[in-house]
Amino acid sequence: MWRSLPLLKRSVSLYIPCKYTTLRVNPTTSYISNTTQILIHYRPYSKSYKRNKSLSKSKKNQKPKKLTFTIPDYISVDKLSNLLNCRVQTVLKDLKDLGFKNISNSYILNKEYIELILQEYNYELPSTTSSLNSSNVYDELKDPLNPKLLEPRPPIVTIMGHVDHGKTTIIDYLRKSSVVAQEHGGITQHIGAFQVVTPVSKKKITFLDTPGHAAFLKMRERGANITDIIVLVVSIEDSIMPQTKEAIKHIKNSGNQLIVAITKIDKISNPKEREKKLEKVTNDLIANDIMVEKIGGDVQVIPISAKDGENMDLLEESIILLSDMMDIKTENSKNTMTEGFIIESEMKSAMGNVATILVRKGTLKTQSVILCGNTYCKVRSILGDSDKKITKALPSQAVEVSGWKELPHVGDEFIQVKSEAIAKKYISKREALIEVEKSADRVNKLNEERYAESLRQKEAKEKDEMDEDEEKDTETAVSGPKMVNFIIKADVSGSVEAIKESIENLGNAEVQCCVVSSSVGIPTDGDLKMAEITNSEILCFNLDNLPNDVINNKQHVTVSKFNVIYKLIETVVSTLEGNMKKMFEKNIVATVDIKNIFEFTMKKKIIKIAGCKVNNGQITRNSKVQVVRGENKDVIYEGTLSSIKHGKDDITSASKGRECGITFDDNFEQFEAGDKILVYEEVEIPRHL
Numbered sequence: 262m263w264r265s266l267p268l269l270k271r272s273v274s275l276y277i278p279c280k281y282t283t284l285r286v287n288p289t290t291s292y293i294s295n296t297t298q299i300l301i302h303y304r305p306y307s308k309s310y311k312r313n314k315s316l317s318k319s320k321k322n323q324k325p326k327k328l329t330f331t332i333p334d335y336i337s338v339d340k341l342s343n344l345l346n347c348r349v350q351t352v353l354k355d356l357k358d359l360g361f362k363n364i365s366n367s368y369i370l371n372k373e374y375i376e377l378i379l380q381e382y383n384y385e386l387p388s389t390t391s392s393l394n395s396s397n398v399y400d401e402l403k404d405p406l407n408p409k410l411l412e413p414r415p416p417i418v419t420i421m422g423h424v425d426h427g428k429t430t431i432i433d434y435l436r437k438s439s440v441v442a443q444e445h446g447g448i449t450q451h452i453g454a455f456q457v458v459t460p461v462s463k464k465k466i467t468f469l470d471t472p473g474h475a476a477f478l479k480m481r482e483r484g485a486n487i488t489d490i491i492v493l494v495v496s497i498e499d500s501i502m503p504q505t506k507e508a509i510k511h512i513k514n515s516g517n518q519l520i521v522a523i524t525k526i527d528k529i530s531n532p533k534e535r536e537k538k539l540e541k542v543t544n545d546l547i548a549n550d551i552m553v554e555k556i557g558g559d560v561q562v563i564p565i566s567a568k569d570g571e572n573m574d575l576l577e578e579s580i581i582l583l584s585d586m587m588d589i590k591t592e593n594s595k596n597t598m599t600e601g602f603i604i605e606s607e608m609k610s611a612m613g614n615v616a617t618i619l620v621r622k623g624t625l626k627t628q629s630v631i632l633c634g635n636t637y638c639k640v641r642s643i644l645g646d647s648d649k650k651i652t653k654a655l656p657s658q659a660v661e662v663s664g665w666k667e668l669p670h671v672g673d674e675f676i677q678v679k680s681e682a683i684a685k686k687y688i689s690k691r692e693a694l695i696e697v698e699k700s701a702d703r704v705n706k707l708n709e710e711r712y713a714e715s716l717r718q719k720e721a722k723e724k725d726e727m728d729e730d731e732e733k734d735t736e737t738a739v740s741g742p743k744m745v746n747f748i749i750k751a752d753v754s755g756s757v758e759a760i761k762e763s764i765e766n767l768g769n770a771e772v773q774c775c776v777v778s779s780s781v782g783i784p785t786d787g788d789l790k791m792a793e794i795t796n797s798e799i800l801c802f803n804l805d806n807l808p809n810d811v812i813n814n815k816q817h818v819t820v821s822k823f824n825v826i827y828k829l830i831e832t833v834v835s836t837l838e839g840n841m842k843k844m845f846e847k848n849i850v851a852t853v854d855i856k857n858i859f860e861f862t863m864k865k866k867i868i869k870i871a872g873c874k875v876n877n878g879q880i881t882r883n884s885k886v887q888v889v890r891g892e893n894k895d896v897i898y899e900g901t902l903s904s905i906k907h908g909k910d911d912i913t914s915a916s917k918g919r920e921c922g923i924t925f926d927d928n929f930e931q932f933e934a935g936d937k938i939l940v941y942e943e944v945e946i947p948r949h950l
């Protein structure tokens with residue numbers, strides 16, 4: 262059952278056993294232990310639980326019992342009943358009353374479930390339970406913004422739009438460099454970022470060069486999440502296209518401010534025609550709920566040509582105008598600890614691990630220590646635009662930073678800490694939490710596997726009653742889809758992430774893509790071994806110089822190379838389709854009429870022969886046939902032939918117009934004059950996801 266959280270209003274602490282974890286809601290502080298959940302999946306309380314609740318109420322008057330043991334992280338139901346000095350059947354019954362289903366003595370309870378049952382048994386619980394998890398562990402290092410120290414910062418702008426509508430050309434114009442020419446397949450594939458100074462107002466704007474292809478949606482989402490303003494690019498020639506709509510959907514969800522740039526206006530030189538086309542694009546924008554200025558909205562629409570620069574200054578100044586209205590500010594005092602996002606990371610041979618980062622708060626200086634995910638960086642060098650060495654990066658500035666212990670993940674937030682020791686301490690703390698969460702996942706998986714196993718055993722009992730097809734379907738239902746494994750290797754972590762996000766949800770109820778591992782760099786021996794063990798295909802992206810011993814590896818692992826993302830996705834889709842169950846359809850190639858029935862005796866046994874005439878096509882000794890009867894063509898036999906005769910002679914085939922005698926396999930002799938033999942071939946039906 263799905264319920265939204267606000268419905269759960271109760272006057273006492275409420276425990277909700279759910280599929281992956283237990284949520285504890287304490288309405289007095291509106292505090293939720295698992296902050297990532299908005300919708301929660303919980304088992305409905307049974308009537309008996311309500312009964313139990315009243316039981317609990319009556320227990321309230323009793324003095325709570327003292328716990329004589331430390332609450333373990335995990336425990337099986339039978340061990341817990343030992344500790345509680347109760348019969349295991351009683352604990353099982355009580356758990357069922359609390360809403361647990363499909364549990365047995367060996368079911369493993371996690372800490373929160375254990376606490377739940379202890380509370381039911383009127384034990385005194387320790388007063389605090391930690392709310393910390395791996396995703397919020399660094400939050401305590403963050404200082405809230407101090408309103409007195411706020412100062413303006415340049416707007417951060419992302420450009421979005423349909424493939425080929427001109428995003429890169431705009432960036433290129435702004436950067437005054439030729440990015441377009443260097444791209445594989447003409448698609449922007451990596452996030453970059455740079456700052457421009459506007460021509461008139463001389464103010465700074467930071468542009469995030471987010472890729473435009475649909476497969477990079479995730480990257481784009483990250484771009485937009487760290488962005489203040491989105492410039493939606495729409496070509497005057499094509500108007501709104503599928504990815505424009507997708508971008509609009511995303512912009513609405515992200516709540517970012519928007520400016521529309523209608524591009525390629527130089528392509529339509531006739532002023533009247535240009536006006537007509539601009540009008541069409543504007544109307545299409547309105548039809549897609551973009552509140553443009555024309556209808557009294559606040560979205561500016563700027564017609565531009567990035568090719569010859571027409572109105573590019575207007576676009577930049579419009580961004581400044583909007584950002585002034587938005588009053589974009591951050592804290593940047595001498596003591597402000599820096600915060601920001603990773604927008605790219607890669608290993609460079611001369612510099613080691615580097616990351617392009619975007620500063621959102623404070624000033625980043627060399628020698629500062631920044632913490633991000635499972636890694637940290639004592640900033641060794643900062644490179645600004647055009648790879649110039651600088652000593653500090655101001656708010657909204659994107660710079661390349663070296664000194665990372667490990668590559669940080671694209672889109673992750675970084676935060677400055679006072680020392681390497683603090684960074685290490687927090688990383689260990691986070692790792693420990695990840696371990697706990699992993700074991701919780703393992704326990705849940707184990708419980709699920711045990712439940713699946715009990716289902717399997719139940720199904721096995723019913724197996725005899727099922728026909729073969731039903732059996733296969735049940736198998737799929739119980740054991741889930743067939744997992745087809747892949748390992749992703751790419752040149753930079755942004756691509757690794759984007760490819761992973763793009764392919765890992767591909768599949769259906771029958772087959773499912775599984776990304777076994779994903780990392781930056783050329784496949785290593787470890788990757789090949791892993792691929793061999795897990796029967797994975799290795800997908801290499803933008804790795805142009807793969808060594809021969811990787812391509813022709815001794816493990817015989819398939820290593821595929823790609824430079825264009827959609828080609829990679831197509832390959833994964835076709836591999837998945839190739840792993841789907843083969844399906845065939847019958848293609849009738851000949852029909853034969855049964856005219857008479859003959860009987861003759863062979864070795865004292867009476868044998869029936871169907872006297873036939875081939876109506877069309879050709880029947881052969883190896884043909885697969887159906888014998889059908891009446892107008893409804895009821896199938897009375899399906900199988901193969903045992904002989905075709907002409908007179909007394911065995912023949913191998915009979916074509917249209919020929920008379921012949923036919924006997925069937927499986928001792929089938931229930932045919933009658935007037936029945937038809939349908940000769941068919943089985944043709945494989947292409948399967949699609």
Ligand SMILES: Nc1nc2c(ncn2[C@@H]2O[C@H](COP(=O)(O)OP(=O)(O)OP(=O)(O)O)[C@@H](O)[C@H]2O)c(=O)[nH]1
Nearest residue numbers: 424425426427428429430448449473525566567568
């Ligand atoms: N005439 C003209 N051509 C343009 C203009 N903007 C882009 N183009 C051309 O349109 C094509 C696609 O432009 P890109 O900038 O690569 O488009 P994109 O949106 O970045 O494409 P992806 O990176 O594939 O998403 C290129 O051939 C550009 O030269 C423009 O304003 N005028």
